[in-house]
Amino acid sequence: MSAAKPLPAVDYLKLPEGGEPYLEGYKCKACGAVFLGERTVCSKCGARDALAPQKLGTKGKLYAYSIVHRSFPGVEVPYISAIVDLEGGGTLKGNLINIEADPAKLKFDMPVEVVFKDAGRKDREGNSYMAYFFEPRRA
Amino acid sequence: MGDVYVVGIDMTKFQKAGTGPAVDVLGAKAALGALDDCGLKIQDMQALYCGNLYQASGMVGQRILQQIGQTGIPVVNVANACATGATAFREGWAAVKAGLYDTVLAVGVEKMSAGLLGGGGSGGISKEGLFGSSTMPAVFAEAGMEHSRKYGTTFEQFAKVSVKNHHHSTLNPKAMYQIETPLDMVMGAEMIAYPNTKLMCSVNVDGSAAAVLMSEKKVKELGLGKRAVKVRASVMTSDPWQERDLVMPDVNTCTRLAAKQAYEMAGIGADDIDLIELHDCFATAEILHYENLGICKDGEAGKMIDTGAVALGGKVPVNVSGGLLSKGHPLGATGIANIFEVVTHLRGEAGKRQVEGARFGLTHVIGLGSACGIHILEKVA
Numbered sequence: 263m264s265a266a267k268p269l270p271a272v273d274y275l276k277l278p279e280g281g282e283p284y285l286e287g288y289k290c291k292a293c294g295a296v297f298l299g300e301r302t303v304c305s306k307c308g309a310r311d312a313l314a315p316q317k318l319g320t321k322g323k324l325y326a327y328s329i330v331h332r333s334f335p336g337v338e339v340p341y342i343s344a345i346v347d348l349e350g351g352g353t354l355k356g357n358l359i360n361i362e363a364d365p366a367k368l369k370f371d372m373p374v375e376v377v378f379k380d381a382g383r384k385d386r387e388g389n390s391y392m393a394y395f396f397e398p399r400r401a
Numbered sequence: 402m403g404d405v406y407v408v409g410i411d412m413t414k415f416q417k418a419g420t421g422p423a424v425d426v427l428g429a430k431a432a433l434g435a436l437d438d439c440g441l442k443i444q445d446m447q448a449l450y451c452g453n454l455y456q457a458s459g460m461v462g463q464r465i466l467q468q469i470g471q472t473g474i475p476v477v478n479v480a481n482a483c484a485t486g487a488t489a490f491r492e493g494w495a496a497v498k499a500g501l502y503d504t505v506l507a508v509g510v511e512k513m514s515a516g517l518l519g520g521g522g523s524g525g526i527s528k529e530g531l532f533g534s535s536t537m538p539a540v541f542a543e544a545g546m547e548h549s550r551k552y553g554t555t556f557e558q559f560a561k562v563s564v565k566n567h568h569h570s571t572l573n574p575k576a577m578y579q580i581e582t583p584l585d586m587v588m589g590a591e592m593i594a595y596p597n598t599k600l601m602c603s604v605n606v607d608g609s610a611a612a613v614l615m616s617e618k619k620v621k622e623l624g625l626g627k628r629a630v631k632v633r634a635s636v637m638t639s640d641p642w643q644e645r646d647l648v649m650p651d652v653n654t655c656t657r658l659a660a661k662q663a664y665e666m667a668g669i670g671a672d673d674i675d676l677i678e679l680h681d682c683f684a685t686a687e688i689l690h691y692e693n694l695g696i697c698k699d700g701e702a703g704k705m706i707d708t709g710a711v712a713l714g715g716k717v718p719v720n721v722s723g724g725l726l727s728k729g730h731p732l733g734a735t736g737i738a739n740i741f742e743v744v745t746h747l748r749g750e751a752g753k754r755q756v757e758g759a760r761f762g763l764t765h766v767i768g769l770g771s772a773c774g775i776h777i778l779e780k781v782a
Contacts, residue, residue, distance in 0.1 A: 271526060298647050306642040326550060326649070328542030329595035330534045332517065334527070343533030343594070345543055345649050355533040355648035365595060370550040383526040391526055 570723025
């Protein structure tokens with residue numbers, strides 16, 4: 263197989279032809295709730311057909327985390343499982359990288375940035391995948 | 402409408418995951434125990450509500466009747482994650498409350514395997530460890546860290562929950578473990594997902610629990626009032642929308658909602674509760690629920706564990722059975738096993754771990770995804 267274009271590892275990660283990767287949320291025009299991925303009904307207020315796609319921001323703050331030391335076979339540990347609130351709405355879960363996995367180094371609300379990289383995993387057909395990660399960001 | 406009572410109840414001794422008998426035989430054991438506890442027979446039961454998660458499509462309730470008596474009664478099999486047992490109990494309660502039946506049996510049973518729960522995925526590549534962790538220890542660690550960010554709750558305070566619950570289980574012969582785990586042992590155990598160490602994760606076990614529920618009229622008719630325990634509230638909620646729902650299951654809002662409704666239904670307040678069996682699937686979770694159930698103000702949960710208010714002998718003992726952390730957590734059985742513990746105390750039959758003078762007890766479970774079940778029980782005799 264030639265160097266095929268990577269696939270998005272989650273369906274709300276968009277890889278536009280010739281453009282930068284981004285994450286797509288759906289925002290409810292009735293109540294303002296932001297969701298990851300496409301949907302037609304808002305589960306906050308029940309509004310129908312009030313959801314519109316919007317590009318999610320790439321800047322956020324660390325809301326909560328865990329440092330994972332035991333995972334499934336083949337998963338490299340330790341790593342930081344992070345919950346990040348994005349500027350402009352939306353909350354993501356992902357790996358926080360390029361910082362020591364040490365509670366003393368992690369501060370609630372520390373600024374982070376969403377970065378896009380190869381997932382480092384391939385499926386059975388040999389396809390590669392694009393994923394998102396969080397990195398510390400200077401405020 | 403008359404009240405509904407628990408007249409018979411039992412649970413098996415929880416045992417290491419995978420070592421128990423087949424699921425129907427295991428469920429039958431608790432069912433027979435509950436019948437014996439009130440001196441009734443399977444022929445006296447008008448319906449069976451059976452909770453089991455891992456064989457949810459396997460007609461477990463009918464298979465239990467195939468072990469103990471095929472009387473032709475209606476059987477309802479339910480699955481509701483870790484709230485499965487409480488859901489089976491509540492369905493039985495609702496049917497009796499509605500006047501459909503006078504006497505029903507509720508059974509919760511689970512056979513488990515060892516290891517991490519959660520983290521499953523489908524299609525493409527595995528997401529575990531790529532977009533954070535979906536394993537249960539990490540999910541509940543993150544919920545605990547949310548409490549830390551709000552109130553400064555420490556690793557040590559979370560660890561103290563395990564010290565307490567493991568201590569309690571030394572007094573409970575039906576618990577999986579009867580071992581003391583001092584603070585340094587809990588904090589020094591293998592880190593699974595910070596701040597949860599191995600000793601701060603619930604134990605996967607095989608086990609079952611069963612209860613016979615009865616109408617007030619029938620209790621009087623059969624003269625079973627002496628050991629009957631009244632169900633003062635039975636409540637179930639699902640998770641109302643929260644902004645971080647999609648990535649961070651919220652066990653707080655559904656618990657608060659259920660607790661409010663349960664206290665209203667019972668006509669009592671959190672201050673009236675004498676003991677609580679709550680869903681300590683991880684040590685971090687227990688801390689959250691002191692506040693969610695209203696036994697302390699928001700931000701005071703750390704103080705509750707520091708002062709011993711939630712230990713046996715304290716103001717409101719929590720998880721004197723040893724909890725899911727040490728008694729064990731057979732998913733579908735847990736909701737009824739918690740009720741077994743509270744009923745045993747209200748009857749004054751809890752031996753060394755008896756909460757003296759207990760009149761009101763509360764049970765709480767969470768099925769992630771989410772379901773919250775709360776029951777309030779009252780000693781009447």
